[in-house]
Each structure stands twice: as C-alpha cells, then as structure tokens.
Amino acid sequence: MSRKKILIIGGGFGGLTCARSLKRADADVLLVDKRNFHLFQPLLYQVATGALSPANIAAPLRSVLKRQRNTEVLMGEVVGIDAKNKQVSLSDSRQFNYDYLVVATGSTHHYFGSDAKWEPLAPGLKTIEDATEIRRRILTAFEQAELTDDDELRKRLMTFVVVGGGPTGIEMAGAICELAHQTMRRDFRRINPAKARVILIENSARILDRYHEDLSAASRKDLENLGTEVWTQTRLTEIGDDFVVVERQGVREQVAANTVVWAAGVKASPLGRILAESIGSGVEIDRGGRVCVNEFCNIPGHDSIFVIGDLASQQGEGGPLPGVAPVAVQQAQFIASRIRQELAGKKDIRPFRYWDKGMMATIGRSRAVVQSGRWRVTGRIAWLAWLFIHILYLARFENRVMVMFQWAWNYFTRNRAARLITGNRDRR
Amino acid sequence: MSRKKILIIGGGFGGLTCARSLKRADADVLLVDKRNFHLFQPLLYQVATGALSPANIAAPLRSVLKRQRNTEVLMGEVVGIDAKNKQVSLSDSRQFNYDYLVVATGSTHHYFGSDAKWEPLAPGLKTIEDATEIRRRILTAFEQAELTDDDELRKRLMTFVVVGGGPTGIEMAGAICELAHQTMRRDFRRINPAKARVILIENSARILDRYHEDLSAASRKDLENLGTEVWTQTRLTEIGDDFVVVERQGVREQVAANTVVWAAGVKASPLGRILAESIGSGVEIDRGGRVCVNEFCNIPGHDSIFVIGDLASQQGEGGPLPGVAPVAVQQAQFIASRIRQELAGKKDIRPFRYWDKGMMATIGRSRAVVQSGRWRVTGRIAWLAWLFIHILYLARFENRVMVMFQWAWNYFTRNRAARLITGNRDRR
Numbered sequence: 006m007s008r009k010k011i012l013i014i015g016g017g018f019g020g021l022t023c024a025r026s027l028k029r030a031d032a033d034v035l036l037v038d039k040r041n042f043h044l045f046q047p048l049l050y051q052v053a054t055g056a057l058s059p060a061n062i063a064a065p066l067r068s069v070l071k072r073q074r075n076t077e078v079l080m081g082e083v084v085g086i087d088a089k090n091k092q093v094s095l096s097d098s099r100q101f102n103y104d105y106l107v108v109a110t111g112s113t114h115h116y117f118g119s120d121a122k123w124e125p126l127a128p129g130l131k132t133i134e135d136a137t138e139i140r141r142r143i144l145t146a147f148e149q150a151e152l153t154d155d156d157e158l159r160k161r162l163m164t165f166v167v168v169g170g171g172p173t174g175i176e177m178a179g180a181i182c183e184l185a186h187q188t189m190r191r192d193f194r195r196i197n198p199a200k201a202r203v204i205l206i207e208n209s210a211r212i213l214d215r216y217h218e219d220l221s222a223a224s225r226k227d228l229e230n231l232g233t234e235v236w237t238q239t240r241l242t243e244i245g246d247d248f249v250v251v252e253r254q255g256v257r258e259q260v261a262a263n264t265v266v267w268a269a270g271v272k273a274s275p276l277g278r279i280l281a282e283s284i285g286s287g288v289e290i291d292r293g294g295r296v297c298v299n300e301f302c303n304i305p306g307h308d309s310i311f312v313i314g315d316l317a318s319q320q321g322e323g324g325p326l327p328g329v330a331p332v333a334v335q336q337a338q339f340i341a342s343r344i345r346q347e348l349a350g351k352k353d354i355r356p357f358r359y360w361d362k363g364m365m366a367t368i369g370r371s372r373a374v375v376q377s378g379r380w381r382v383t384g385r386i387a388w389l390a391w392l393f394i395h396i397l398y399l400a401r402f403e404n405r406v407m408v409m410f411q412w413a414w415n416y417f418t419r420n421r422a423a424r425l426i427t428g429n430r431d432r433r
Numbered sequence: 434m435s436r437k438k439i440l441i442i443g444g445g446f447g448g449l450t451c452a453r454s455l456k457r458a459d460a461d462v463l464l465v466d467k468r469n470f471h472l473f474q475p476l477l478y479q480v481a482t483g484a485l486s487p488a489n490i491a492a493p494l495r496s497v498l499k500r501q502r503n504t505e506v507l508m509g510e511v512v513g514i515d516a517k518n519k520q521v522s523l524s525d526s527r528q529f530n531y532d533y534l535v536v537a538t539g540s541t542h543h544y545f546g547s548d549a550k551w552e553p554l555a556p557g558l559k560t561i562e563d564a565t566e567i568r569r570r571i572l573t574a575f576e577q578a579e580l581t582d583d584d585e586l587r588k589r590l591m592t593f594v595v596v597g598g599g600p601t602g603i604e605m606a607g608a609i610c611e612l613a614h615q616t617m618r619r620d621f622r623r624i625n626p627a628k629a630r631v632i633l634i635e636n637s638a639r640i641l642d643r644y645h646e647d648l649s650a651a652s653r654k655d656l657e658n659l660g661t662e663v664w665t666q667t668r669l670t671e672i673g674d675d676f677v678v679v680e681r682q683g684v685r686e687q688v689a690a691n692t693v694v695w696a697a698g699v700k701a702s703p704l705g706r707i708l709a710e711s712i713g714s715g716v717e718i719d720r721g722g723r724v725c726v727n728e729f730c731n732i733p734g735h736d737s738i739f740v741i742g743d744l745a746s747q748q749g750e751g752g753p754l755p756g757v758a759p760v761a762v763q764q765a766q767f768i769a770s771r772i773r774q775e776l777a778g779k780k781d782i783r784p785f786r787y788w789d790k791g792m793m794a795t796i797g798r799s800r801a802v803v804q805s806g807r808w809r810v811t812g813r814i815a816w817l818a819w820l821f822i823h824i825l826y827l828a829r830f831e832n833r834v835m836v837m838f839q840w841a842w843n844y845f846t847r848n849r850a851a852r853l854i855t856g857n858r859d860r861r
Binding site: 040042055059060065067077078097099133134137144189192425427 | 508617619
C-alpha cells in the first residue's frame with residue numbers, strides 16, 4: 006500500500022496549522038499556496054500605518070516547514086478540483102492527486118455588490134500589497150496636504166474614513182490617529198497633523214458588536230480619546246474619488262475624504278464554489294460563499310474532504326462559528342488528529358468543539374479590550390494581555406524576536422520607522 | 434533684509450547631509466525629494482536578497498529633520514530650473530525661489546544605449562522598488578524550478594547573472610550564493626538550491642578594479658569559495674528574456690538564465706542637463722551626464738549654484754572623484770560650511786579637498802575587503818570593520834538598533850526573514 010497523500014490548499018492559520026500538526030503523520034503532505042509566505046493578518050494594520058515591516062509579520066512557508074520531511078510546499082494557484090478523481094489542478098495546468106483534501110483558502114473583501122467600483126477607491130486589509138498601498142495613500146495624503154494652499158483640498162486630504170467597526174476597523178482607526186497625532190506631530194511645517202479627522206463608520210448601533218456592551222462602550226471612549234469620530238448607525242451608500250456618502254439617522258450626508266479604508270464585509274474565497282460545483286448536489290454554500298460543513302469539518306458524505314477556517318460555515322454552540330484565527334487553528338488541529346487516527350486504522354467519532362478562549366482588540370498605545378467568557382478587561386492590563394498573546398502566537402512563526410524589538414523601540418521612541426511611500430506608479 | 438533661502442534638491446547622502454549641516458544656519462532651508470525617505474543605498478542588496486526589510490535602510494526625511502526648525506521638507510519632483518530668476522518648478526507647476534541652489538539628485542542605471550530594451554530584463558539596484566523586484570525574481574525563480582520537470586528549464590531558472598564587478602555587483606553575487614547555498618539549503622524537496630549557478634560578469638581584467646590588485650584577487654577567491662563563477666574580461670553583448678550573450682576571449686557564448694541583475698553602468702540624473710540648459714553657455718556636461726564643477730563645487734561663474742554627489746564631476750588629486758557616498762557627504766559638509774560663512778558675511782577661499790578614508794566591500798558572511806591608503810585588509814577583520822562602519826553611518830538615520838538586531842539574528846540563525854515575494858502583477 007502506497008503512502009497516503011494529504012493535500013492542503015492555503016497557507017493561512019488553518020492550512021499551516023494543519024500541515025504542522027501532520028508532522029508525524031505517516032503520509033505525504035503537500036501544502037499549496039499562491040504566496041510563498043504565511044501572513045499574520047491580525048497585525049496587517051500595523052504595516053498599513055508604518056509601525057511594522059511586511060517581513061515582521063510574514064514567514065516564508067518553506068522556512069517554517071523546512072525540517073518537516075514529510076511535507077512539501079508548492080507555490081501555485083489551484084483553479085480546479087475534481088472530487089470524483091480526487092485531483093486538483095493548478096493554473097499552470099499541473100495536476101495533483103490526493104487521498105485527503107483540506108481546503109483553507111480563507112476570505113477576501115466584499116463590497117456589497119459594488120466590488121468593481123469600490124475596491125480601487127477603498128482598499129481592504131487582506132494582503133501585504135493592500136497594507137503597503139494603504140500606507141502609501143495615508144502618507145501621500147499628508148504630503149499633498151503640506152503642498153497645497155487650498156483649504157478645501159487640505160481638509161479633504163486630511164480626512165480619513167474607515168468603514169466597519171469590527172476589530173480591524175477600530176485597530177486601523179486608532180492607529181491612523183496615533184500616526185497623525187503623535188508620530189508625525191512635528192513632521193510638517195504648514196499643516197498640523199493633529200487636525201487630521203479620522204471617521205469610523207459602523208452600520209449597527211455599536212462598534213465591536215460581537216463583544217459585551219461594556220467593552221463596546223470602553224473601546225468607543227478610547228477611540229474618541231485618541232481623536233476618532235465614531236459614527237454608529239451610519240450606513241455607507243456611496244464611495245467616490247474624494248468623498249463618501251452616508252446616511253445617519255435618515256439624513257444623507259456627503260463627507261469629503263481622499264482616503265477610505267475598507268474593514269467591513271468579507272466573502273469567501275472562490276475555491277468554495279469550485280469545490281461545490283465539482284461535488285455536485287448536496288453541497289450547501291451560504292450567502293457569503295462559505296461551504297457548509299458538518300461537525301467533523303467535512304462536506305456531508307465526503308469524509309476525505311475538509312473545509313476549515315474562513316471558507317467554512319460550521320454551526321457552533323451559539324450559532325455559526327466566527328471567521329477568526331482561533332477557529333481556523335482549532336479546526337486544523339482537529340482534522341489533523343482525525344486524519345492521523347484514520348491513518349493508524351482507528352476511527353475517531355468525537356465531533357469538533359470550538360473552545361472559545363475569548364477575543365481581544367487593541368485601540369492604540371496601551372489600550373485594548375479583552376473578553377473571555379465572563380471575564381472582561383479594558384485599559385492597560387487588557388493591552389498587556391493583547392501584547393502577550395500576539396507575541397506568543399507570532400513565536401510559532403519565528404518572527405517573535407524582531408517584532409518584540411520593533412515594538413519596544415516604537416513604544417519608547419513613539420516612532421514608526423516604516424513610514425515609506427513605495428510602489429506608486431511613477432517609480433523613480 | 435529677508436532671510437536667505439537655500440533650496441536643496443535630492444535627499445540622498447549629499448542632499449540630506451547638506452540640510453543637516455545647515456541646522457544652525459540663519460536661513461530657510463527647503464529640501465525637495467521625489468520620495469519621502471532617505472535611502473541607505475549601500476545596503477539595498479541586502480533587501481534584494483531578503484536579509485533586511487526596506488524600512489531598515491530607509492528613514493523618513495521628515496522624521497530625520499523634524500527637530501530642525503529652519504528646514505522644510507517637500508515631496509515633489511523638480512522638472513525645471515530657471516537660473517536667471519533663481520527659481521525651480523515642480524511637476525505640479527508650483528515654483529520656489531532660492532538664493533542658494535544645491536543640486537544633489539544622484540544617478541540612475543545606464544544600459545549603454547540599450548536602456549529601453551535591457552532595463553525591464555535586468556533591473557538595477559537603485560530604489561526600494563528595484564530591490565523588492567529583484568527579490569521577487571530571485572525567489573520566484575526557485576519556486577518555479579521546484580515546480581518544473583523540465584531539466585533545461587530548471588537549469589535556466591537556477592542560473593543568476595550579475596552584470597558588473599564593482600562593489601554592488603560582488604555584494605549582490607555573494608548574497609545570492611549565500612541565500613541559495615545556505616539559507617534555503619533545506620527549503621526544497623525536488624531541487625537542490627546548492628546547485629544554483631551565480632555568474633558575475635566583468636568587462637575588465639579583474640573585479641573591484643579600483644581596488645589594489647591583492648584585494649581584487651582576495652575578493653575573487655572569497656566569491657569563488659561561496660560558489661560564484663567570476664567571469665572577467667567578459668563583455669555582455671545581449672540580454673534576452675531568458676538568456677544573456679557574452680564575449681569571452683573573442684568567443685561568443687549564450688548563457689541560459691532567467692534572472693539578470695544589473696550592477697554596471699550608471700548615468701547622472703536628468704536634472705544635470707536641465708540645469709545646464711537653463712544656465713546656457715559655459716556649463717560642461719561630461720559623457721555620463723554629470724555636471725562639471727570647480728573646486729568649490731560650483732558651476733564656474735555661478736557661486737550660488739552647487740552640484741554635489743553622483744551628479745557632479747569634480748577633479749580630485751588623482752583624477753575625477755568617484756561616485757561614492759563619502760564624496761557626496763564631504764562635498765555637502767563643505768558647501769554647507771561655505772554657505773554658513775557667506776551668510777555670516779565672511780568669505781571662505783579654501784577649496785574642497787576630498788579626504789579619501791578608503792573603501793570597502795563585503796562578500797558574504799564574515800568576508801570583506803578594506804582599503805585605506807596603504808592599509809589593506811581582507812577576511813574576518815575586514816568584515817568586522819565593514820560592519821562597524823555601516824552601523825555607525827546608519828546610526829545617523831535612526832535605524833541602527835533594528836539593523837543590528839536583524840543582522841545578529843540573521844548571523845546566528847543563518848536565516849533571512851524577509852524572503853517575501855510581493856508586488857507581482859497578480860496581486861491576490
């Protein structure tokens with residue numbers, strides 16, 4: 006009997022954890038990703054605001070897995086899945102067979118049906134390129150504001166709109182405020198960066214609406230102290246070249262702003278639909294394009310196909326599981342253990358149970374909110390917890406030391422060294 | 434009498450040093466640069482080979498000059514100089530007057546008349562974007578080699594040609610060898626990166642031909658020990674999509690190679706010609722487009738116009754001064770002092786004299802060559818000297834601490850954490 010082949014698509018939290026958990030599996034593991042690195046997405050907003058460099062939060066997949074002899078890494082884009090013949094095909098038309106398939110390609114931005122129009126106007130925060138592009142836009146806006154004598158234009162350039170009051174949105178808004186009001190305080194001669202307006206737009210009644218009300222209120226206060234205008238119950242209806250249109254309490258308002266950052270909707274990666282089409286009837290796809298999986302992270306009736314992470318829609322105890330890293334990691338560990346058992350000839354019948362250790366979001370220097378079960382913390386202690394957990398998780402990806410030094414450096418100097426405007430069209 | 438205006442174009446070694454040296458000048462200093470950061474170009478090859486991040490070797494100009502109250506920074510591109518009316522104009526058609534003009538816009542690549550054709554095929558190493566593009570090409574070549582079953586193609590993908598045996602060329606060739614033969618040694622399963630070919634092409638009889646013969650020989654030996662093929666007396670006659678053509682000892686040879694890095698000719702920034710045309714007769718431009726200046730770094734007859742750094746052609750004791758950072762820095766200090774004296778009503782008649790402290794180049798881990806007067810060193814001691822000097826100079830630009838940590842980390846782990854393939858056309 007030949008060794009079984011386990012094919013993992015996607016090197017994010019789910020896919021990479023799964024590969025690592027299969028370290029001692031008696032099987033050939035193949036990890037395929039479009040990029041050559043794992044990205045620690047929760048810290049992307051720090052790249053977008055010049056606090057960290059891309060390499061601080063990215064780890065080359067080959068480097069992470071180089072000592073794992075049963076595992077191969079391939080850089081390529083999966084464009085087709087043939088579930089009947091247990092085969093996937095890459096964009097360069099090469100094909101690979103599998104015995105077990107793990108699909109963990111995550112999610113991308115979703116602009117509520119206005120993707121083509123809004124995406125270039127309001128980049129989201131999913132890739133390194135997104136982050137350096139947002140960094141370029143924010144920093145260029147200040148440079149242009151310094152150059153102009155036109156009051157209207159200057160105001161527009163110094164207005165930043167962040168769409169979406171989830172963790173990414175509030176971290177982004179807080180970081181732009183810190184960048185403008187603290188880091189760059191003395192950098193300009195004509196403009197006063199402290200006058201930059203940062204507006205956070207949230208559709209529902211409060212920001213961080215998955216958190217306890219007290220924490221929503223605390224994070225709102227922290228954000229306002231940093232200088233963010235928090236507009237809840239505000240619906241975004243249009244994004245233009247240099248403005249956004251919102252509806253607040255039934256009133257339509259146009260806000261002149263050159264820089265808009267998207268932190269609202271996401272939709273699942275297109276591979277979910279490709280997989281569903283290949284299998285045919287019986288596969289459910291939810292509204293966000295996620296593949297519905299059972300309590301074993303399988304597509305019902307297909308025990309050798311697993312879907313995990315943001316691409317999967319799975320029912321937990323209190324409804325569908327959220328699209329956060331801990332869910333993907335725990336699912337990955339669960340299915341890796343299940344596959345290992347099966348390879349050893351045992352049958353594991355325990356279903357997946359998500360252990361919700363809690364959630365946390367940071368709002369600038371020394372402020373955060375943490376919620377874990379009934380335990381709720383705000384302020385400096387929450388921030389230290391945030392710091393500790395993030396360094397701990399980064400640790401697995403070899404980047405801990407550099408990030409720690411960079412953060413310590415930034416903390417004490419209040420500097421953000423990675424404030425580079427790069428990659429614009431006019432290259433020289 | 435109103436305060437004098439000193440306008441500096443270019444924030445490289447020359448321009449930035451000049452601005453800093455004018456800290457206490459009783460004048461308004463305006464520094465204009467196309468980019469928002471100063472770039473420590475001598476370490477660009479480390480970005481191109483994944484050892485450092487762009488932000489490690491770049492310092493935001495505003496950040497460097499923020500405490501210097503007489504100085505303003507503007508991000509913009511100078512497209513015209515009107516020497517008669519003492520005015521420069523930017524690409525956005527804004528104009529600025531000056532009493533003193535310092536032009537320090539440096540140099541760019543030069544492909545011996547084949548610029549349009551060769552530039553996209555063989556990027557040089559002048560900007561952050563150049564470096565990340567070269568990094569992308571090198572790393573992608575290995576990824577594609579791992580994917581292919583075609584022996585010919587694999588060989589071609591794993592052949593790297595560096596054109597030019599000056600310091601940049603040898604540092605680049607050495608770093609590619611280290612990356613392939615050491616850092617990525619265990620990263621792949623199908624290819625053996627140790628088999629990568631790195632070919633250094635040099636037109637003249639020896640590499641580092643401005644150095645003493647002993648050092649040329651030593652660096653050649655070091656490079657060969659690292660695995661570089663050093664082809665001297667070899668003329669590059671063509672660059673194609675996946676090959677180069679060279680002439681060695683009269684024999685034409687075609688080498689299949691997917692990745693070519695340009696480290697040969699440079700030409701002066703176009704601003705030299707713009708300046709010369711504005712002044713009219715009497716301004717000499719040399720073959721490389723450099724502006725000939727007198728012993729005061731002035732264009733003869735124009736005491737208020739200074740040209741320094743790579744854009745200037747100035748006679749030293751042993752012929753024209755080389756296009757290296759120390760020349761630009763010393764010229765900048767000289768003219769800053771001259772302008773300060775003049776502002777104070779004194780007339781300084783001492784001409785500029787370049788104090789050649791020596792030159793150094795590094796060839797991979799623990800190897801370098803240093804030449805200072807009659808003092809010549811190779812090996813580990815030279816490398817420690819190289820390390821010390823570079824950290825010392827970086828120190829001025831606030832990045833010392835992070836680079837030191839990153840280097841120490843890389844040295845002990847033999848890792849290069851910034852091995853990211855970013856910015857390719859297919860963004861997601």
